[in-house]
Amino acid sequence: MKTGRPLVLLYIHDEVSPGLRARGGASRWWLGKSLAEHARQIEKTGGQLTIRAGGAEEVLIDIIAETGATSVFWNRRYGSAERAIDTDLKAMLRKGEMDVSTFNGRLLTEPWDITTGASTPYKVFTPYWKALKSTYRAPPVLAAPKALGGPVIESQTVESLGLQPTDPDWSGGLEATWHPGEAGAIERLWEFLEGPINTYAQDRNRPDLERGTTRLSPHLHFGEISPAQVWRAVQHGISAGKFDESNAMTFLSELVWREFSYVLLYYNPDLATENYNSDFDLLPWRADCDAVKSWRAGQTGYPIVDAGMRQLWHTGYMHNRVRMIVASFLTKHLLQHWQVGEDWFWDTLVDADPAANAASWQWTAGSGADAAPYFRVFNPITQGQKFDPHGTYVRRWCPELSFLPDKVLHTPWEADSATLKEAGITLGTTYPKPIVDHATARQRALDAYDTLKEKRNAA
DNA sequence: TTTTGAGTTGTTCGA
DNA sequence: GTCGAACAACTCAAA
Numbered sequence: 001m002k003t004g005r006p007l008v009l010l011y012i013h014d015e016v017s018p019g020l021r022a023r024g025g026a027s028r029w030w031l032g033k034s035l036a037e038h039a040r041q042i043e044k045t046g047g048q049l050t051i052r053a054g055g056a057e058e059v060l061i062d063i064i065a066e067t068g069a070t071s072v073f074w075n076r077r078y079g080s081a082e083r084a085i086d087t088d089l090k091a092m093l094r095k096g097e098m099d100v101s102t103f104n105g106r107l108l109t110e111p112w113d114i115t116t117g118a119s120t121p122y123k124v125f126t127p128y129w130k131a132l133k134s135t136y137r138a139p140p141v142l143a144a145p146k147a148l149g150g151p152v153i154e155s156q157t158v159e160s161l162g163l164q165p166t167d168p169d170w171s172g173g174l175e176a177t178w179h180p181g182e183a184g185a186i187e188r189l190w191e192f193l194e195g196p197i198n199t200y201a202q203d204r205n206r207p208d209l210e211r212g213t214t215r216l217s218p219h220l221h222f223g224e225i226s227p228a229q230v231w232r233a234v235q236h237g238i239s240a241g242k243f244d245e246s247n248a249m250t251f252l253s254e255l256v257w258r259e260f261s262y263v264l265l266y267y268n269p270d271l272a273t274e275n276y277n278s279d280f281d282l283l284p285w286r287a288d289c290d291a292v293k294s295w296r297a298g299q300t301g302y303p304i305v306d307a308g309m310r311q312l313w314h315t316g317y318m319h320n321r322v323r324m325i326v327a328s329f330l331t332k333h334l335l336q337h338w339q340v341g342e343d344w345f346w347d348t349l350v351d352a353d354p355a356a357n358a359a360s361w362q363w364t365a366g367s368g369a370d371a372a373p374y375f376r377v378f379n380p381i382t383q384g385q386k387f388d389p390h391g392t393y394v395r396r397w398c399p400e401l402s403f404l405p406d407k408v409l410h411t412p413w414e415a416d417s418a419t420l421k422e423a424g425i426t427l428g429t430t431y432p433k434p435i436v437d438h439a440t441a442r443q444r445a446l447d448a449y450d451t452l453k454e455k456r457n458a459a
Numbered sequence: 460t461t462t463t464g465a466g467t468t469g470t471t472c473g474a
Numbered sequence: 475g476t477c478g479a480a481c482a483a484c485t486c487a488a489a
Contacts, residue, residue, distance in 0.1 A: 116486085116487060116488080117487070117488060117489095118487080118488090120486095120487095122486090122487085123485080123486060123487090124465085124466060124485085124486055124487075125466085125467070126465080126466065126467085127465090127466090127486080127487060127488085204468095205468080253467085254467095257467080320468090321468080324468065328469095363467085363468095370466070370467080370486090372467080372468080372469080373469090373481080373482075373483090374482090375469090375470085375481055375482075376468090376469050376470075376481090377469080377470075378468095378469065378470085379469080379470060379471090382469090382470080383469090442470085446481090449482095453482080453483090461489100462488100462489085463487100463488090463489080464486105464487095464488095464489100465485105465486085465487090465488105466484105466485090466486085466487105469481105470480105470481090471479100471480085471481090472478105472479090472480085472481105473477100473478095473479095473480105474476105474477090474478090474479105
């Protein structure tokens with residue numbers, strides 16, 4: 001790359017190229033905030049973030065014609081539609097004798113970089129993790145450029161992209177929870193490294209704790225902070241003896257789960273729509289609209305499930321432990337296809353990610369790579385008691401249960417009538433009765449799996 | 460090529 | 475109350 005030449009900093013808002021999955025509502029909200037913040041930061045250096053909506057190819061052709069640009073740079077993407085678009089773009093630009101360079105901006109390593117001894121992609125997490133941590137060294141973080149002044153050309157406003165919800169504007173809870181943008185990301189990382197990292201292995205499972213996890217996922221998704229930056233900061237702290245190594249490595253392994261999801265997506269482009277393990281094509285999922293409605297609304301009658309679903313609706317986020325509980329509940333207790341859940345999360349999560357969301361739903365359902373065995377059905381009662389022991393999380397998101405004593409908080413249907421009355425609860429009115437019985441639903445899920453086995457053996 | 464050990468996150472049951 | 479075994483078998487990865 002030649003230096004000293006002006007840069008056009010371009011964001012193409014492409015909703016029209018073929019095959020792209022439309023962003024969900026929460027993701028659009030974050031994107032709008034993030035772009036606005038990014039534009040402000042660039043303006044401070046005297047530059048301009050140029051925003052254009054349209055197909056990537058058409059927009060680039062226009063920009064090149066307007067500016068006489070001779071080089072184009074971008075960070076690589078890994079979804080199948082995005083790869084197809086970027087491959088075509090690269091071919092077109094090179095045909096026009098443009099310099100094209102692409103980079104890895106969003107992962108630690110490229111999905112094809114780390115392979116087994118047989119040069120095949122890893123399909124099991126632990127050996128992948130071992131291979132990555134023994135070879136990966138995070139590159140140094142470069143300082144942001146002080147001046148980014150380029151040509152001032154026509155640009156759309158962020159507002160014109162129509163990313164913010166109106167009529168109704170449901171984004172109040174998101175607004176109160178998040179600070180999209182690089183500064184917010186760095187702050188979250190620093191807060192985490194100042195203490196919580198040293199108790200991460202335990203506390204990451206506690207949705208009732210404010211700072212048990214980093215909550216960096218949406219920032220990572222939107223490229224406001226890179227995994228390499230996070231890795232380097234943690235590695236530095238370990239070397240300096242500042243962090244407990246075991247806890248810090250547990251944290252890094254979670255970052256590598258994100259990488260592993262991208263390996264799975266790269267080699268399985270249909271990860272969000274097809275069973276990774278096609279045996280699951282035979283599983284007799286049920287189609288129960290009422291059950292799905294109750295699940296989405298956080299009205300299942302299981303407090304930890306309902307708390308999670310309401311946290312999601314209100315803040316665009318759900319604690320990871322609770323994600324597993326609600327996902328197990330939907331796919332196993334309610335026997336609804338994992339895609340129903342994947343779709344809902346896609347629409348409502350601020351960190352909705354094509355790789356992590358699909359891989360994690362399949363993992364829970366049992367159809368995914370290195371998946372939970374099907375007979376591992378989370379018990380929403382004991383999970384609640386174990387990971388929200390004082391009920392802080394449930395009381396926060398299900399305030400109608402606030403006055404129940406801890407002993408029956410996760411099992412309101414077991415409270416005697418005097419206790420319920422005293423807590424101001426009428427089951428079936430102020431809070432639902434359980435929509436399924438745990439033991440019955442568990443057995444139904446195990447039976448469904450048995451039919452799958454029979455069908456597979458017969459085939 | 461064959462063999463061997465291992466595999467994110469759990470629950471239930473019975474001693 | 476605590477603890478270990480059973481829950482399935484299969485596929486992956488490396489020796």
